[in-house]
Amino acid sequence: MADPTWRIRSDAKRQAILDAIPQKWRLTEPVPPPTEVRDVTGSYICKYLDAQEIEITESDAVDIAAKTTTGQWSAVKVTEAFCHRAALAHQLVSCLHEIFFDAAIEDAKKLDQYFAEHKAPIGPLHGLPVSLKDQFHVKGVETTMGYVGWINTFQGIPNDPRRGTEESELVRELRSLGAVLYCKTSVPATLMSGETVNNIIGYTWNPKNRLLSCGGSSGGEGALLALRGSPVGFGSDIGGSIRIPAGFNFLYGLRPSSGRIPYQGVANSMDGQNSLLSVLGPLAPTARSLTFVFKSVLSTEPWFHDPLVLELPWRDVMVDQTRELIQKSKDSTSLAFGIMYYDGFARIHPPIHRGMKLVEQTLKRLGHTVIPWTPPSHAKAHDLASEIYGMDGGVDLRHHFGLSGEEQAPQVIVDQDGVEMKASAIAQLNIAKREYQKEYMDYWNSTAQLTGTGRPVDGFICPIAPHAAVIPQQYRHVGYSSFVDVLDYPSVTIPVTHANKSVDVRPANAPAASLEPHVEWDYDADTYDGAPVAVQLVGRRLQEEKMLTLAEYIGEEIARELKK
Amino acid sequence: MADPTWRIRSDAKRQAILDAIPQKWRLTEPVPPPTEVRDVTGSYICKYLDAQEIEITESDAVDIAAKTTTGQWSAVKVTEAFCHRAALAHQLVSCLHEIFFDAAIEDAKKLDQYFAEHKAPIGPLHGLPVSLKDQFHVKGVETTMGYVGWINTFQGIPNDPRRGTEESELVRELRSLGAVLYCKTSVPATLMSGETVNNIIGYTWNPKNRLLSCGGSSGGEGALLALRGSPVGFGSDIGGSIRIPAGFNFLYGLRPSSGRIPYQGVANSMDGQNSLLSVLGPLAPTARSLTFVFKSVLSTEPWFHDPLVLELPWRDVMVDQTRELIQKSKDSTSLAFGIMYYDGFARIHPPIHRGMKLVEQTLKRLGHTVIPWTPPSHAKAHDLASEIYGMDGGVDLRHHFGLSGEEQAPQVIVDQDGVEMKASAIAQLNIAKREYQKEYMDYWNSTAQLTGTGRPVDGFICPIAPHAAVIPQQYRHVGYSSFVDVLDYPSVTIPVTHANKSVDVRPANAPAASLEPHVEWDYDADTYDGAPVAVQLVGRRLQEEKMLTLAEYIGEEIARELKK
Structure with a gap:
């Protein structure tokens, strides 16, 4: 019996994601079953990386930015290291929906040129790779949110002029701060699940114990960060979707109150339901990484660009108290x-x-x-x-x-x-x-x-x-x-x-x-x-x-x- | 043909409001028709007042509070002056739904006792009368919001234990700041009108030109304030209901963004509709009066008492800038x-x-x-x-x-x-x-x-x-x-x-x-x-x-x- 059409499209998309991984970063041996190797974090994934890649990818966002904003590490070097590790992560636990390493490395080159010219960073996140849940729109990159019906469309609408051209407000802000965007992470279709599963990439496993779920709905973020394929990422939360994958992957994750991080221009499920708002927030291996990116985003004054954001800058006085x-x-x-x-x-x-x-x-x-x-x-x-x-x-x-x-x-x-x-x-x-x-x-x-x-x-x-x-x-x-x-x-x-x-x-x-x-x-x-x-x-x-x-x-x- | 039952109830309520005015403050001569006397503000209403009452009621909230918080004017004297002038205002343009002067004078006495004992005011609004649109619940006072069906009920529910016992959060805060509450002002039933008319008190006329409307829906506030029967009052706005009566009555009126003044426990039309929120705000003859009461309310930290209020204290830095x-x-x-x-x-x-x-x-x-x-x-x-x-x-x-x-x-x-x-x-x-x-x-x-x-x-x-x-x-x-x-x-x-x-x-x-x-x-x-x-x-x-x-x-x- 032939597969229904949607299976052909989802298979093609799954293969296209894998094909976006450069040959040099592809695993040549099959990954052992979880019954043999449960935990693919740490030494398991590190065996595919060189010492410098390990040093970079095991630093947290604060330490990375300290080096990339002062010219100690080039943005290209850091970006390549995370692209490599993210590629491995995806092959181990199926955590990515979109891979755009080439664009990221191009962006990183421009950042390095900027730094060479101005002897100063573009912003506090200069050269810091940031991963994004597959709800964010990034120019030139697809958003499927795990729906087969969204492949080759804009949020399910075929031939929409926003397809491939739209960029979410937070993405614009992250770029203005100097962040490098390089991949989008897996979600359960609908986003309404504590596990991450969809008909495109299948099931995203927990890297620490591949018998278990990575959580959801920001599950790809959780898995990728656990494998240190990213130093910090953004997810969304309407019922636990940031905190669950953070908790399931030994990460810190912030679910802020609504009105602090701009949701403007981000795809969503049941958009327009405003009795209980979904919110965006960061996940990372250290708490200070959350503070760092949260504070950086607020410094862009998102309340002048998203009508639902509150004019509430980062309050040092509350930290001091x-x-x-x-x-x-x-x-x-x-x-x-x-x-x-x-x-x-x-x-x-x-x-x-x-x-x-x-x-x-x-x-x-x-x-x-x-x-x-x-x-x-x-x-x-x-x-x-x-x-x-x-x-x-x-x-x-x-x-x-x-x-x-x-x-x-x-x-x-x-x-x-x-x-x-x-x-x-x-x-x-x-x-x-x-x-x-x-x-x-x-x-x-x-x-x-x-x-x-x-x-x-x-x-x-x-x-x-x-x-x-x-x-x-x-x-x-x-x-x-x-x-x-x-x-x-x-x-x-x-x-x-x-x-x-x-x-x-x-x-x-x-x-x-x-x-x-x-x-x-x-x-x-x-x-x-x-x-x-x-x-x-x-x-x-x-x-x-x-x-x-x-x-x-x-x-x-x-x-x-x-x-x- | 006999009146339907509701007319009997609304007539009785209208009469009860008039009956709440002490005999000494009732007009003994009929009010001339608007074709003869359009404008009943200023010298017209003042002919019923003595010099001290005029001095008090023609001071703005800031000047009044400067005297009541320092013992120069007693709370009782100020309260009585405004009660008298409000009673006249109602008889001239039909702007009140509830009159509770006795309770107000009792409250004012307590404030005077407090001041005598502590040589200090209870709060920045010590002894300042504040009028309220008839959406606010005040202990011992009815709320009809202009609906005949709300007479003798709690928001239309008969035998509800909250009847006469409930107090809106803002009312609690105003009391804690030392304000004296003494009357509630007329509204169009439904609140969804730029004029003020209902089957209880009829039509509220514009005191400056009684051929015209006082505006709505906070129309009673507008009319009362134009006649200086109140130094400052609170209304609500979902389509202009503070700004229209303010404009129609030569007043300042603030429609704040949602989330600054607590709506908790205030009656409303179509409550729970949250696509476009009604907001509360002050009306007064001077701009500084608005600032004064707005800032005072924020000093009570309403964000810890109303889940929809934002933790956003008064920002002096924004004033300075x-x-x-x-x-x-x-x-x-x-x-x-x-x-x-x-x-x-x-x-x-x-x-x-x-x-x-x-x-x-x-x-x-x-x-x-x-x-x-x-x-x-x-x-x-x-x-x-x-x-x-x-x-x-x-x-x-x-x-x-x-x-x-x-x-x-x-x-x-x-x-x-x-x-x-x-x-x-x-x-x-x-x-x-x-x-x-x-x-x-x-x-x-x-x-x-x-x-x-x-x-x-x-x-x-x-x-x-x-x-x-x-x-x-x-x-x-x-x-x-x-x-x-x-x-x-x-x-x-x-x-x-x-x-x-x-x-x-x-x-x-x-x-x-x-x-x-x-x-x-x-x-x-x-x-x-x-x-x-x-x-x-x-x-x-x-x-x-x-x-x-x-x-x-x-x-x-x-x-x-x-x-x-």
Whole structure:
């Protein structure tokens, strides 16, 4: 039986991506199955790289920019090293949708020429490669967002003049700051999934444990960054899509409040749904890399170029105030945190529990107050998010899958055959959401009575998911991440440790999988072994500067705790 | 034929409002018809007041607070003076929905006791009376919003525990700042009208010319403030509802961007519609009064109490930067403004044209650059706003009118029998609105090429309506105000002059009324004689500090220009 037409197109596209990898960077031997080699990060991928490439690609964005903005490393050298490593990454875990290394190297040459001429960088990101989730439009590059029906079109529209000419606002800003763009990373078609799978590139695996998912929907970013095929990338988050892949790949990831990073000109699912906005944010191996690119983007004054961005420049004063609170460690007016192990829905797996305990221990060792976080019902937040995701009854998804006739992956959390809501019902939903946000805010304020610092908690710690990087098709509850989007709070993923089958054992009284609705107990110590474990630090709306400062501090102190 | 039940209820409510006025403050003689006495402001209303009451009520909010926060005037004395004048105002033009003078005087007594005890005020608004549009909930006071069906209920819900106990967040904040609340002002039922008319209090007339409307929907505020029955009040704006009554009553009025003043807990029409948000803002006879109360409200950190408010404290730095630009007057890098006389829809009447010319002249005399403002189609903005206002097909209006069976006034710009939009159509509308906002933003940026200052314009000047305070039922085009809400820009109404039948004559070539769609040419020099003329100063999103600073400066300079 012949393949349907869409398979021919998706096969061709998949092959075209591979063909964009220069011959010299192609793997000549087959990649061993995950049952033989689970982890392809670190020494595995490094065997294909030379010492200088390793030095460059294992530096973080801050260190790289320190060298590329001062002429110590040429932009071309750095770009080539990341292109090479990204090419390897894609061949190992299938994490790229678009490869445009030639254009990147041309851009890098121009940057080097600029530097040679002016003895100064173009901007703070001069010569820094930045990867982008395949929602961003880049001139001369396709955007499929994982839809077969988008191949050779502009967002599914054939013969649209914007095809190949459009550039997203953030892309323009990154270029103006000196960044080099070289690849776009894989996503689940629809973006509405905690795994990354589509009919073009297939499944993006977790590089640390190839039995598991890289997460989603910014899953390609997560996998590429875990393999150090990129120093920093941008993803999007409407239910956890930055924080999940960050957490599943031992990365930091920032989900900012809406209105800080420009979404202007970026492709999206269910665009125009404005009850709960998707937001863009960075992922990187170090917290300071997030701060660096976030601050750099704000320096371009995006509020004059995207009508939904707020005129809110980077606030050093908020950083200073946070640092003062950190300094006060052990003082009764120092930092206070909430901590939540259970959202009332899904019990967390042993590795996540251990990670949470480690963070709690670390904060207490530092003399900060830690109180139990017992907020308004997260089940309510979960319901609100689900209703909003399904608001259009699947019209958008149906349309985009329908362009090619391709199938929808089972991991997508939105149905194609829902009921489309009407204006008055949407208004009621918006009110319910606002009332929930108010209730949560009042709860937050009420913790001033409990912290002993005279203030409410400065932030709170909770899991990102019930499990570490998940077994395919076992991601059943996104409520640990989606409630943050309902509240529009900033949240930073903080990597903590790795699942360890010898210590993270299933307790005797653990509930059986799927016995109760939303109970998440299909824990398998052996399969999860080695998977990254992370938590998230959640802050008050628009306090990105405070959360980034705290995330860097807490991350460093966790590392210290682990060395004890 | 007997009146339907709702008339009995509305009559009783109207009478109850009048009955709340103490006997000593009731007018004993009938008010002469407007054909005899058009203007009941100034000397007309003052004949019922003693010298001290006049001194107090003709001071602005800043001067009043300077005396009440230092013990020079007692809160009781000030409150009584405004209660008296508000009582007169209501009897002259029917501008109040709720009168709670007794509670206000009790509150004022407590403030005086506090001051006597602490030798310090409770807050910056200590002892300052503040009037509120009848959307705000105040403990112990009803909210009808002009709906007969809301009498004896909470927002139309009978036996709701919130009835009489609820207080809006802004009300709480005003109290915490020391403000005294004493009355709520009239609105058109639905709030969707540029005139103020409902089946409870009837029609609110313009105190300066009682042949004309006071504007709407914050019309009661406009009328009360014009009569100095209040030093400052709060209204709301989704299509011009603060700026129209401000302009029609020779007042300053601020429509801030959404997210600065808390709407939490305030009744609304079509609540939950979040494609275009209604916003709250102050109206007052002086620009500095707006700044004073706006800044005071921000000092309460409303972002910790309303989830939709942005953490954006009052920015003195933006005020200072603006003042520096003002100082540079005559310098090529000083201020630059756009000016727009015609929106492509409705030609403005002669008084408005003269007012606009006066402002242009003033700016040029001061050495500032003035360029023609030729933005993207305002017809498009008008269409977007209309589609959004009608999004629910009238479900909300039908419900609230249906509670009593009362009739909808012809001035309401939303139909009860429209078609309710579905989620996917709303999403498309949201996209169209965002694209329009982007197009307008790009146009604004492009003026950097034209100003000669090296920057785009600092703001632009345009009419608020084609006409001065309007002849009843002749308000045909709200596009001059509603485009600002579509863009979510801050805008300040600046009063300029008054219509004058001897100079503002109908030009020979003026189009006849209603010959073309949207042409607004039913100008009648005699009827409009004496009506206030105003313009609006529109700024970039969230630049309220800059616009308030400029409005104060421009207003003062216009006064100087008129004295020449």
